[in-house]
Amino acid sequence: MSFLVIDGAVKTFGGLRAVDGVSLSLEQGEIVGLLGPNGSGKTTLINLVSGALPASDGRITLDGTRLTGLRPDRIARAGVARTFQLVRVLPSLTLTENVMIPAVFGAHAHWGAAARRVAGEALDRVGLAGRETATAGELTYIDQKRLELARALAAEPSLLLLDEWLAGLNPSELLEGIALIRELAQSGITILMVEHIMEAVRALCPRAVVMNSGRLIADAPTEAALSDPAVIAAYLGEPADA
Ligand SMILES: Nc1ncnc2c1ncn2[C@@H]1O[C@H](COP(=O)(O)OP(=O)(O)OP(=O)(O)O)[C@@H](O)[C@H]1O
Ligand SMILES: [Mg+2]
Structure with missing residues:
Protein backbone atom coordinates (compact mmCIF):
# COMPACT_ATOMS: atom_id res chain seq x y z
CA MET A 1 0.00 0.00 0.00
CA SER A 2 1.23 3.52 -0.79
CA PHE A 3 2.33 5.86 1.99
CA LEU A 4 -0.40 8.46 1.42
CA VAL A 5 -3.62 7.18 -0.08
CA ILE A 6 -6.44 9.58 -0.96
CA ASP A 7 -9.40 7.50 -2.03
CA GLY A 8 -12.49 9.16 -3.44
CA ALA A 9 -12.11 12.39 -1.43
CA VAL A 10 -15.10 14.72 -1.66
CA LYS A 11 -15.70 18.13 -0.12
CA THR A 12 -18.92 20.00 -0.75
CA PHE A 13 -19.68 23.59 0.25
CA GLY A 14 -23.44 23.84 -0.17
CA GLY A 15 -24.01 22.90 -3.80
CA LEU A 16 -20.36 23.28 -4.79
CA ARG A 17 -18.21 20.15 -5.04
CA ALA A 18 -14.86 21.83 -4.37
CA VAL A 19 -13.19 18.39 -4.25
CA ASP A 20 -15.15 15.95 -6.33
CA GLY A 21 -13.98 12.37 -5.93
CA VAL A 22 -10.20 12.72 -5.97
CA SER A 23 -8.05 9.60 -5.67
CA LEU A 24 -4.28 9.67 -5.66
CA SER A 25 -1.40 7.99 -3.89
CA LEU A 26 2.10 9.05 -2.91
CA GLU A 27 4.97 6.73 -2.17
CA GLN A 28 7.19 7.43 0.82
CA GLY A 29 9.85 10.01 -0.06
CA GLU A 30 8.07 11.21 -3.19
CA ILE A 31 7.70 14.91 -4.02
CA VAL A 32 4.62 15.59 -6.12
CA GLY A 33 3.30 18.86 -7.55
CA LEU A 34 -0.40 19.61 -7.08
CA LEU A 35 -1.42 21.93 -9.91
CA GLY A 36 -4.57 23.42 -11.33
CA PRO A 37 -6.18 26.76 -12.13
CA ASN A 38 -7.43 29.10 -9.42
CA GLY A 39 -10.41 27.68 -7.57
CA SER A 40 -9.83 24.13 -8.79
CA GLY A 41 -9.79 22.69 -5.25
CA LYS A 42 -6.08 22.37 -4.44
CA THR A 43 -6.17 24.11 -1.06
CA THR A 44 -9.38 22.31 -0.17
CA LEU A 45 -7.70 18.97 -0.88
CA ILE A 46 -4.76 19.99 1.34
CA ASN A 47 -7.31 20.96 4.01
CA LEU A 48 -8.88 17.50 3.84
CA VAL A 49 -5.51 15.77 4.29
CA SER A 50 -4.47 18.03 7.20
CA GLY A 51 -7.91 17.79 8.78
CA ALA A 52 -8.47 21.56 8.67
CA LEU A 53 -11.78 20.62 7.01
CA PRO A 54 -13.67 17.36 7.46
CA ALA A 55 -14.18 15.41 4.22
CA SER A 56 -17.75 14.99 2.98
CA ASP A 57 -16.85 11.55 1.66
CA GLY A 58 -13.88 9.32 0.88
CA ARG A 59 -10.98 7.98 2.86
CA ILE A 60 -7.44 9.23 3.42
CA THR A 61 -4.74 7.09 5.02
CA LEU A 62 -1.10 7.76 5.91
CA ARG A 77 0.53 13.66 15.69
CA ALA A 78 0.20 11.10 12.91
CA GLY A 79 2.92 12.97 11.00
CA VAL A 80 1.22 15.54 8.75
CA ALA A 81 2.32 19.18 8.68
CA ARG A 82 1.43 21.96 6.30
CA THR A 83 2.11 25.56 5.39
CA PHE A 84 -0.66 28.01 4.56
CA GLN A 85 -1.26 29.87 1.31
CA LEU A 86 -1.33 33.11 3.35
CA VAL A 87 1.53 33.08 5.84
CA ARG A 88 0.39 32.45 9.40
CA VAL A 89 3.04 33.27 11.99
CA LEU A 90 2.51 34.69 15.46
CA PRO A 91 3.99 38.20 15.04
CA SER A 92 4.52 39.14 18.70
CA LEU A 93 6.27 35.88 19.61
CA THR A 94 9.96 35.18 19.09
CA LEU A 95 11.05 32.80 16.36
CA THR A 96 11.88 30.15 18.95
CA GLU A 97 8.44 30.51 20.54
CA ASN A 98 6.74 30.32 17.15
CA VAL A 99 8.53 27.10 16.33
CA MET A 100 8.34 25.48 19.80
CA ILE A 101 4.55 25.31 19.59
CA PRO A 102 4.47 22.80 16.72
CA ALA A 103 7.37 20.90 18.33
CA VAL A 104 5.06 20.35 21.32
CA PHE A 105 2.00 19.48 19.24
CA GLY A 106 3.76 17.60 16.42
CA ALA A 107 4.57 13.96 15.83
CA HIS A 108 6.79 13.47 18.88
CA ALA A 109 5.21 15.77 21.47
CA HIS A 110 8.45 17.30 22.75
CA TRP A 111 8.45 19.33 25.92
CA GLY A 112 10.72 21.90 27.55
CA ALA A 113 14.37 21.67 26.54
CA ALA A 114 13.64 19.03 23.91
CA ALA A 115 11.05 21.26 22.24
CA ARG A 116 13.55 24.12 22.31
CA ARG A 117 16.20 21.90 20.69
CA VAL A 118 13.82 20.72 17.95
CA ALA A 119 12.76 24.34 17.36
CA GLY A 120 16.41 25.39 17.05
CA GLU A 121 17.11 22.62 14.55
CA ALA A 122 14.09 23.61 12.45
CA LEU A 123 15.16 27.28 12.40
CA ASP A 124 18.66 26.17 11.44
CA ARG A 125 17.32 24.02 8.62
CA VAL A 126 15.48 26.93 6.97
CA GLY A 127 18.38 29.37 7.38
CA LEU A 128 17.13 31.33 10.40
CA ALA A 129 19.85 30.26 12.86
CA GLY A 130 21.03 33.22 14.92
CA ARG A 131 17.67 34.98 14.72
CA GLU A 132 15.97 32.99 17.50
CA THR A 133 15.14 35.96 19.72
CA ALA A 134 13.78 38.23 16.99
CA THR A 135 10.00 38.51 16.90
CA ALA A 136 8.21 37.11 13.88
CA GLY A 137 6.65 40.49 13.12
CA GLU A 138 10.10 41.98 12.43
CA LEU A 139 10.89 39.51 9.66
CA THR A 140 10.95 40.23 5.96
CA TYR A 141 8.44 38.34 3.81
CA ILE A 142 10.87 35.60 2.76
CA ASP A 143 11.97 35.13 6.34
CA GLN A 144 8.33 34.85 7.45
CA LYS A 145 7.97 32.15 4.83
CA ARG A 146 11.09 30.44 6.16
CA LEU A 147 9.62 30.67 9.66
CA GLU A 148 6.39 29.12 8.51
CA LEU A 149 8.32 26.26 6.96
CA ALA A 150 10.29 25.89 10.21
CA ARG A 151 6.98 25.65 12.08
CA ALA A 152 5.94 22.80 9.81
CA LEU A 153 9.32 21.05 10.14
CA ALA A 154 9.36 21.36 13.94
CA ALA A 155 6.36 19.05 13.98
CA GLU A 156 8.76 16.44 12.48
CA PRO A 157 6.30 15.42 9.79
CA SER A 158 6.58 12.39 7.56
CA LEU A 159 4.22 14.14 5.13
CA LEU A 160 4.66 17.84 4.37
CA LEU A 161 1.93 19.75 2.55
CA LEU A 162 3.09 23.03 0.98
CA ASP A 163 0.44 25.46 -0.27
CA GLU A 164 2.17 27.87 -2.68
CA TRP A 165 5.07 28.24 -0.30
CA LEU A 166 7.17 29.76 -3.09
CA ALA A 167 4.59 32.38 -4.10
CA GLY A 168 5.63 36.01 -3.82
CA LEU A 169 9.37 35.45 -3.76
CA ASN A 170 11.68 37.45 -6.01
CA PRO A 171 13.82 35.53 -8.53
CA SER A 172 16.85 35.04 -6.27
CA GLU A 173 14.67 34.14 -3.28
CA LEU A 174 12.85 31.67 -5.50
CA LEU A 175 16.13 29.88 -6.24
CA GLU A 176 16.90 29.75 -2.51
CA GLY A 177 13.40 28.45 -1.82
CA ILE A 178 13.72 25.74 -4.46
CA ALA A 179 17.09 24.67 -3.01
CA LEU A 180 15.57 24.50 0.46
CA ILE A 181 12.67 22.31 -0.64
CA ARG A 182 15.07 20.10 -2.58
CA GLU A 183 17.09 19.53 0.60
CA LEU A 184 13.93 18.55 2.46
CA ALA A 185 12.92 16.16 -0.29
CA GLN A 186 16.38 14.59 -0.22
CA SER A 187 16.05 14.04 3.52
CA GLY A 188 13.30 11.52 2.77
CA ILE A 189 10.23 13.50 3.79
CA THR A 190 7.21 12.98 1.53
CA ILE A 191 6.00 16.26 0.00
CA LEU A 192 2.78 17.25 -1.75
CA MET A 193 3.20 20.82 -2.99
CA VAL A 194 0.61 23.13 -4.47
CA GLU A 195 2.47 25.42 -6.83
CA HIS A 196 1.70 27.79 -9.67
CA ILE A 197 5.35 28.49 -10.54
CA MET A 198 6.05 25.92 -13.24
CA GLU A 199 9.80 26.54 -13.09
CA ALA A 200 9.70 25.32 -9.49
CA VAL A 201 7.47 22.34 -10.29
CA ARG A 202 9.78 21.29 -13.11
CA ALA A 203 12.85 21.71 -10.90
CA LEU A 204 11.48 19.82 -7.92
CA CYS A 205 8.69 17.42 -8.87
CA PRO A 206 9.24 14.38 -11.10
CA ARG A 207 5.48 13.85 -10.99
CA ALA A 208 2.53 16.22 -11.08
CA VAL A 209 -1.17 15.84 -10.46
CA VAL A 210 -3.57 18.40 -11.89
CA MET A 211 -7.02 19.40 -10.64
CA ASN A 212 -9.78 21.23 -12.46
CA SER A 213 -13.21 21.99 -11.00
CA GLY A 214 -12.61 19.64 -8.08
CA ARG A 215 -11.53 16.68 -10.19
CA LEU A 216 -8.17 15.17 -10.96
CA ILE A 217 -7.53 15.59 -14.67
CA ALA A 218 -3.91 14.40 -14.85
CA ASP A 219 -1.46 12.32 -12.84
CA ALA A 220 1.76 11.82 -14.77
CA PRO A 221 5.46 12.64 -15.01
CA THR A 222 5.57 16.45 -14.82
CA GLU A 223 6.40 17.19 -18.47
CA ALA A 224 3.71 14.79 -19.68
CA ALA A 225 1.15 16.30 -17.30
CA LEU A 226 1.97 19.84 -18.42
CA SER A 227 1.66 18.98 -22.09
CA ASP A 228 -1.61 17.06 -21.64
CA PRO A 229 -4.27 18.74 -23.82
CA ALA A 230 -6.85 18.54 -21.01
CA VAL A 231 -4.44 20.37 -18.69
CA ILE A 232 -3.65 23.04 -21.26
CA ALA A 233 -7.38 23.54 -21.88
CA ALA A 234 -8.04 23.86 -18.14
CA TYR A 235 -5.42 26.59 -17.79
CA LEU A 236 -6.58 28.41 -20.92
CA GLY A 237 -10.11 28.41 -19.57
CA GLU A 238 -8.98 30.44 -16.60
CA PRO A 239 -10.10 34.10 -16.55
CA ALA A 240 -7.22 36.37 -17.51
CA ASP A 241 -7.38 38.31 -14.20
CA ALA A 242 -7.39 35.23 -11.95
N1 LIG B 1 -14.60 27.38 3.25
C1 LIG B 1 -15.20 27.49 2.07
N2 LIG B 1 -16.52 27.74 1.95
C2 LIG B 1 -17.11 27.83 0.74
N3 LIG B 1 -16.46 27.67 -0.43
C3 LIG B 1 -15.15 27.42 -0.37
C4 LIG B 1 -14.44 27.32 0.86
N4 LIG B 1 -13.14 27.05 0.59
C5 LIG B 1 -13.03 27.00 -0.73
N5 LIG B 1 -14.22 27.23 -1.33
C6 LIG B 1 -14.49 27.19 -2.77
O1 LIG B 1 -14.03 25.95 -3.25
C7 LIG B 1 -13.41 26.09 -4.53
C8 LIG B 1 -12.00 25.58 -4.46
O2 LIG B 1 -11.24 26.48 -3.68
P1 LIG B 1 -9.72 26.22 -3.32
O3 LIG B 1 -9.31 27.29 -2.38
O4 LIG B 1 -9.56 24.81 -2.88
O5 LIG B 1 -9.02 26.42 -4.73
P2 LIG B 1 -7.47 26.45 -5.11
O6 LIG B 1 -7.28 25.46 -6.19
O7 LIG B 1 -6.63 26.34 -3.90
O8 LIG B 1 -7.34 27.91 -5.75
P3 LIG B 1 -6.10 28.97 -5.74
O9 LIG B 1 -5.16 28.50 -6.81
O10 LIG B 1 -6.76 30.26 -6.11
O11 LIG B 1 -5.52 28.97 -4.37
C9 LIG B 1 -13.54 27.58 -4.89
O12 LIG B 1 -14.70 27.73 -5.67
C10 LIG B 1 -13.70 28.24 -3.55
O13 LIG B 1 -14.42 29.44 -3.66
MG1 LIG C 1 -5.31 27.58 -2.98
Whole structure:
Protein backbone atom coordinates (compact mmCIF):
# COMPACT_ATOMS: atom_id res chain seq x y z
CA MET A 1 0.00 0.00 0.00
CA SER A 2 1.23 3.52 -0.79
CA PHE A 3 2.33 5.86 1.99
CA LEU A 4 -0.40 8.46 1.42
CA VAL A 5 -3.62 7.18 -0.08
CA ILE A 6 -6.44 9.58 -0.96
CA ASP A 7 -9.40 7.50 -2.03
CA GLY A 8 -12.49 9.16 -3.44
CA ALA A 9 -12.11 12.39 -1.43
CA VAL A 10 -15.10 14.72 -1.66
CA LYS A 11 -15.70 18.13 -0.12
CA THR A 12 -18.92 20.00 -0.75
CA PHE A 13 -19.68 23.59 0.25
CA GLY A 14 -23.44 23.84 -0.17
CA GLY A 15 -24.01 22.90 -3.80
CA LEU A 16 -20.36 23.28 -4.79
CA ARG A 17 -18.21 20.15 -5.04
CA ALA A 18 -14.86 21.83 -4.37
CA VAL A 19 -13.19 18.39 -4.25
CA ASP A 20 -15.15 15.95 -6.33
CA GLY A 21 -13.98 12.37 -5.93
CA VAL A 22 -10.20 12.72 -5.97
CA SER A 23 -8.05 9.60 -5.67
CA LEU A 24 -4.28 9.67 -5.66
CA SER A 25 -1.40 7.99 -3.89
CA LEU A 26 2.10 9.05 -2.91
CA GLU A 27 4.97 6.73 -2.17
CA GLN A 28 7.19 7.43 0.82
CA GLY A 29 9.85 10.01 -0.06
CA GLU A 30 8.07 11.21 -3.19
CA ILE A 31 7.70 14.91 -4.02
CA VAL A 32 4.62 15.59 -6.12
CA GLY A 33 3.30 18.86 -7.55
CA LEU A 34 -0.40 19.61 -7.08
CA LEU A 35 -1.42 21.93 -9.91
CA GLY A 36 -4.57 23.42 -11.33
CA PRO A 37 -6.18 26.76 -12.13
CA ASN A 38 -7.43 29.10 -9.42
CA GLY A 39 -10.41 27.68 -7.57
CA SER A 40 -9.83 24.13 -8.79
CA GLY A 41 -9.79 22.69 -5.25
CA LYS A 42 -6.08 22.37 -4.44
CA THR A 43 -6.17 24.11 -1.06
CA THR A 44 -9.38 22.31 -0.17
CA LEU A 45 -7.70 18.97 -0.88
CA ILE A 46 -4.76 19.99 1.34
CA ASN A 47 -7.31 20.96 4.01
CA LEU A 48 -8.88 17.50 3.84
CA VAL A 49 -5.51 15.77 4.29
CA SER A 50 -4.47 18.03 7.20
CA GLY A 51 -7.91 17.79 8.78
CA ALA A 52 -8.47 21.56 8.67
CA LEU A 53 -11.78 20.62 7.01
CA PRO A 54 -13.67 17.36 7.46
CA ALA A 55 -14.18 15.41 4.22
CA SER A 56 -17.75 14.99 2.98
CA ASP A 57 -16.85 11.55 1.66
CA GLY A 58 -13.88 9.32 0.88
CA ARG A 59 -10.98 7.98 2.86
CA ILE A 60 -7.44 9.23 3.42
CA THR A 61 -4.74 7.09 5.02
CA LEU A 62 -1.10 7.76 5.91
CA ASP A 63 1.09 4.71 6.28
CA GLY A 64 -2.06 2.68 6.85
CA THR A 65 -3.48 5.00 9.53
CA ARG A 66 -6.85 6.44 8.71
CA LEU A 67 -6.74 10.27 8.82
CA THR A 68 -10.31 10.99 7.74
CA GLY A 69 -12.43 11.48 10.82
CA LEU A 70 -9.47 12.44 13.02
CA ARG A 71 -9.14 15.87 14.59
CA PRO A 72 -6.41 18.08 13.08
CA ASP A 73 -4.24 17.72 16.21
CA ARG A 74 -4.40 13.92 15.87
CA ILE A 75 -3.49 14.22 12.20
CA ALA A 76 -0.48 16.35 13.18
CA ARG A 77 0.53 13.66 15.69
CA ALA A 78 0.20 11.10 12.91
CA GLY A 79 2.92 12.97 11.00
CA VAL A 80 1.22 15.54 8.75
CA ALA A 81 2.32 19.18 8.68
CA ARG A 82 1.43 21.96 6.30
CA THR A 83 2.11 25.56 5.39
CA PHE A 84 -0.66 28.01 4.56
CA GLN A 85 -1.26 29.87 1.31
CA LEU A 86 -1.33 33.11 3.35
CA VAL A 87 1.53 33.08 5.84
CA ARG A 88 0.39 32.45 9.40
CA VAL A 89 3.04 33.27 11.99
CA LEU A 90 2.51 34.69 15.46
CA PRO A 91 3.99 38.20 15.04
CA SER A 92 4.52 39.14 18.70
CA LEU A 93 6.27 35.88 19.61
CA THR A 94 9.96 35.18 19.09
CA LEU A 95 11.05 32.80 16.36
CA THR A 96 11.88 30.15 18.95
CA GLU A 97 8.44 30.51 20.54
CA ASN A 98 6.74 30.32 17.15
CA VAL A 99 8.53 27.10 16.33
CA MET A 100 8.34 25.48 19.80
CA ILE A 101 4.55 25.31 19.59
CA PRO A 102 4.47 22.80 16.72
CA ALA A 103 7.37 20.90 18.33
CA VAL A 104 5.06 20.35 21.32
CA PHE A 105 2.00 19.48 19.24
CA GLY A 106 3.76 17.60 16.42
CA ALA A 107 4.57 13.96 15.83
CA HIS A 108 6.79 13.47 18.88
CA ALA A 109 5.21 15.77 21.47
CA HIS A 110 8.45 17.30 22.75
CA TRP A 111 8.45 19.33 25.92
CA GLY A 112 10.72 21.90 27.55
CA ALA A 113 14.37 21.67 26.54
CA ALA A 114 13.64 19.03 23.91
CA ALA A 115 11.05 21.26 22.24
CA ARG A 116 13.55 24.12 22.31
CA ARG A 117 16.20 21.90 20.69
CA VAL A 118 13.82 20.72 17.95
CA ALA A 119 12.76 24.34 17.36
CA GLY A 120 16.41 25.39 17.05
CA GLU A 121 17.11 22.62 14.55
CA ALA A 122 14.09 23.61 12.45
CA LEU A 123 15.16 27.28 12.40
CA ASP A 124 18.66 26.17 11.44
CA ARG A 125 17.32 24.02 8.62
CA VAL A 126 15.48 26.93 6.97
CA GLY A 127 18.38 29.37 7.38
CA LEU A 128 17.13 31.33 10.40
CA ALA A 129 19.85 30.26 12.86
CA GLY A 130 21.03 33.22 14.92
CA ARG A 131 17.67 34.98 14.72
CA GLU A 132 15.97 32.99 17.50
CA THR A 133 15.14 35.96 19.72
CA ALA A 134 13.78 38.23 16.99
CA THR A 135 10.00 38.51 16.90
CA ALA A 136 8.21 37.11 13.88
CA GLY A 137 6.65 40.49 13.12
CA GLU A 138 10.10 41.98 12.43
CA LEU A 139 10.89 39.51 9.66
CA THR A 140 10.95 40.23 5.96
CA TYR A 141 8.44 38.34 3.81
CA ILE A 142 10.87 35.60 2.76
CA ASP A 143 11.97 35.13 6.34
CA GLN A 144 8.33 34.85 7.45
CA LYS A 145 7.97 32.15 4.83
CA ARG A 146 11.09 30.44 6.16
CA LEU A 147 9.62 30.67 9.66
CA GLU A 148 6.39 29.12 8.51
CA LEU A 149 8.32 26.26 6.96
CA ALA A 150 10.29 25.89 10.21
CA ARG A 151 6.98 25.65 12.08
CA ALA A 152 5.94 22.80 9.81
CA LEU A 153 9.32 21.05 10.14
CA ALA A 154 9.36 21.36 13.94
CA ALA A 155 6.36 19.05 13.98
CA GLU A 156 8.76 16.44 12.48
CA PRO A 157 6.30 15.42 9.79
CA SER A 158 6.58 12.39 7.56
CA LEU A 159 4.22 14.14 5.13
CA LEU A 160 4.66 17.84 4.37
CA LEU A 161 1.93 19.75 2.55
CA LEU A 162 3.09 23.03 0.98
CA ASP A 163 0.44 25.46 -0.27
CA GLU A 164 2.17 27.87 -2.68
CA TRP A 165 5.07 28.24 -0.30
CA LEU A 166 7.17 29.76 -3.09
CA ALA A 167 4.59 32.38 -4.10
CA GLY A 168 5.63 36.01 -3.82
CA LEU A 169 9.37 35.45 -3.76
CA ASN A 170 11.68 37.45 -6.01
CA PRO A 171 13.82 35.53 -8.53
CA SER A 172 16.85 35.04 -6.27
CA GLU A 173 14.67 34.14 -3.28
CA LEU A 174 12.85 31.67 -5.50
CA LEU A 175 16.13 29.88 -6.24
CA GLU A 176 16.90 29.75 -2.51
CA GLY A 177 13.40 28.45 -1.82
CA ILE A 178 13.72 25.74 -4.46
CA ALA A 179 17.09 24.67 -3.01
CA LEU A 180 15.57 24.50 0.46
CA ILE A 181 12.67 22.31 -0.64
CA ARG A 182 15.07 20.10 -2.58
CA GLU A 183 17.09 19.53 0.60
CA LEU A 184 13.93 18.55 2.46
CA ALA A 185 12.92 16.16 -0.29
CA GLN A 186 16.38 14.59 -0.22
CA SER A 187 16.05 14.04 3.52
CA GLY A 188 13.30 11.52 2.77
CA ILE A 189 10.23 13.50 3.79
CA THR A 190 7.21 12.98 1.53
CA ILE A 191 6.00 16.26 0.00
CA LEU A 192 2.78 17.25 -1.75
CA MET A 193 3.20 20.82 -2.99
CA VAL A 194 0.61 23.13 -4.47
CA GLU A 195 2.47 25.42 -6.83
CA HIS A 196 1.70 27.79 -9.67
CA ILE A 197 5.35 28.49 -10.54
CA MET A 198 6.05 25.92 -13.24
CA GLU A 199 9.80 26.54 -13.09
CA ALA A 200 9.70 25.32 -9.49
CA VAL A 201 7.47 22.34 -10.29
CA ARG A 202 9.78 21.29 -13.11
CA ALA A 203 12.85 21.71 -10.90
CA LEU A 204 11.48 19.82 -7.92
CA CYS A 205 8.69 17.42 -8.87
CA PRO A 206 9.24 14.38 -11.10
CA ARG A 207 5.48 13.85 -10.99
CA ALA A 208 2.53 16.22 -11.08
CA VAL A 209 -1.17 15.84 -10.46
CA VAL A 210 -3.57 18.40 -11.89
CA MET A 211 -7.02 19.40 -10.64
CA ASN A 212 -9.78 21.23 -12.46
CA SER A 213 -13.21 21.99 -11.00
CA GLY A 214 -12.61 19.64 -8.08
CA ARG A 215 -11.53 16.68 -10.19
CA LEU A 216 -8.17 15.17 -10.96
CA ILE A 217 -7.53 15.59 -14.67
CA ALA A 218 -3.91 14.40 -14.85
CA ASP A 219 -1.46 12.32 -12.84
CA ALA A 220 1.76 11.82 -14.77
CA PRO A 221 5.46 12.64 -15.01
CA THR A 222 5.57 16.45 -14.82
CA GLU A 223 6.40 17.19 -18.47
CA ALA A 224 3.71 14.79 -19.68
CA ALA A 225 1.15 16.30 -17.30
CA LEU A 226 1.97 19.84 -18.42
CA SER A 227 1.66 18.98 -22.09
CA ASP A 228 -1.61 17.06 -21.64
CA PRO A 229 -4.27 18.74 -23.82
CA ALA A 230 -6.85 18.54 -21.01
CA VAL A 231 -4.44 20.37 -18.69
CA ILE A 232 -3.65 23.04 -21.26
CA ALA A 233 -7.38 23.54 -21.88
CA ALA A 234 -8.04 23.86 -18.14
CA TYR A 235 -5.42 26.59 -17.79
CA LEU A 236 -6.58 28.41 -20.92
CA GLY A 237 -10.11 28.41 -19.57
CA GLU A 238 -8.98 30.44 -16.60
CA PRO A 239 -10.10 34.10 -16.55
CA ALA A 240 -7.22 36.37 -17.51
CA ASP A 241 -7.38 38.31 -14.20
CA ALA A 242 -7.39 35.23 -11.95
N1 LIG B 1 -14.60 27.38 3.25
C1 LIG B 1 -15.20 27.49 2.07
N2 LIG B 1 -16.52 27.74 1.95
C2 LIG B 1 -17.11 27.83 0.74
N3 LIG B 1 -16.46 27.67 -0.43
C3 LIG B 1 -15.15 27.42 -0.37
C4 LIG B 1 -14.44 27.32 0.86
N4 LIG B 1 -13.14 27.05 0.59
C5 LIG B 1 -13.03 27.00 -0.73
N5 LIG B 1 -14.22 27.23 -1.33
C6 LIG B 1 -14.49 27.19 -2.77
O1 LIG B 1 -14.03 25.95 -3.25
C7 LIG B 1 -13.41 26.09 -4.53
C8 LIG B 1 -12.00 25.58 -4.46
O2 LIG B 1 -11.24 26.48 -3.68
P1 LIG B 1 -9.72 26.22 -3.32
O3 LIG B 1 -9.31 27.29 -2.38
O4 LIG B 1 -9.56 24.81 -2.88
O5 LIG B 1 -9.02 26.42 -4.73
P2 LIG B 1 -7.47 26.45 -5.11
O6 LIG B 1 -7.28 25.46 -6.19
O7 LIG B 1 -6.63 26.34 -3.90
O8 LIG B 1 -7.34 27.91 -5.75
P3 LIG B 1 -6.10 28.97 -5.74
O9 LIG B 1 -5.16 28.50 -6.81
O10 LIG B 1 -6.76 30.26 -6.11
O11 LIG B 1 -5.52 28.97 -4.37
C9 LIG B 1 -13.54 27.58 -4.89
O12 LIG B 1 -14.70 27.73 -5.67
C10 LIG B 1 -13.70 28.24 -3.55
O13 LIG B 1 -14.42 29.44 -3.66
MG1 LIG C 1 -5.31 27.58 -2.98
